[in-house]
Amino acid sequence: MKTRALHITTTSIRVFMILFWAWVALDKLWDLQSFRMALTKQPFPDWWAGILVWLLPLVEMGIVALLAIGSFKIRKLILPDPFFLSAILLTVFTIYIGLGVAGLYAQKPCGCASVLSRLSWGWHLVVNLLLLFLSILGWYLSGPTTPMAKSKRYKKQVVLFPVRSLLLSTPIYAIILERVKKYKMRFAVFPAGPVQFKL
Template identity: 45%
Template sequence: MKTKSIIITLVRLTLIALWGSVAVEKLWDLSGFHSILRRQPIPEWSADILFWLLPLLELGAVVLLAWPQNRTRIYQGMWLSAVLMLGFTLFILFGVLDWYEKRPCGCGSIINGLSWKEHLWFNLTFLTLSWTGIILSKKQRGGADKDGATEGGSAKRPINTTGFFLNALKSKDYENVKN
């Protein structure tokens, strides 16, 4: 196994453990999670949306990372992880910067015992892991550009079936049927 594949696997397993545990914890106590969201310094209407959206997105990240059908799903799972972690990191950063009147944290598990600054470092670590996963899984995918050319220089293009059908229509057999 190549070093990149080993690193991607370790990042995937770490992110699966993170998102799986936080999603299950939220779903295990839905009413408690909803109550915690309502105490956060966010618009009240967004608590009802985040109540369902966050666990679903976290489970989506787990599915993309744990059961990839192809390397593109791993890449998408890394991106989803990075976007989620960026949102959580910004939320914690704003708390550390005292942008909120109060700093209620709805985090569970081991994160609950962390200070806000420690929580920020925790989130930055997982954001960095997600970003590393994005970079490495993109390179592993081959990094196709907009023209379909890969880093190796060869282009993977779809089979052109249009020419086949046009040639068949122009054939003499078609002319005989037409007349």
């Protein structure tokens, strides 16, 4: 029962984060000009706006894609954990908003999604902290050290064809097969007398 609850919790967080990041990225891409204008009003150099106007939505859509294919094993071999990427991005956003709440910026423009832009900076910080908590919780629950992952592991793995032996045996078999083809055996199945070879 505990494993089932962990699975439901992890899947619910995954679906919520897919919906959240897709909504945020598509909202930015839908109204690209106003997003670019909001970025130029931020307290950092204007040349960052040209980079961030495409980089942020692409990273957010990348997180959506990684969260969507999260059940495939190949993701763990090549690509980073999407919950970890989400937590990093939300940490950057939360620090930025926290500095704004602390009063380090003269003006506080928001380049966020349409509904979040109506929130005050204090509430925006609370929402980001909740989203950061969900990302970290999803990262913990979907990681290899969770109780759910430990319960699925076997004590001893049964490997029928180890990759190392396949990599070694295939070329050796090909060499032996080539030699056998080169020197064909020339004899009768049931010889009545001595067999003569023609060379």
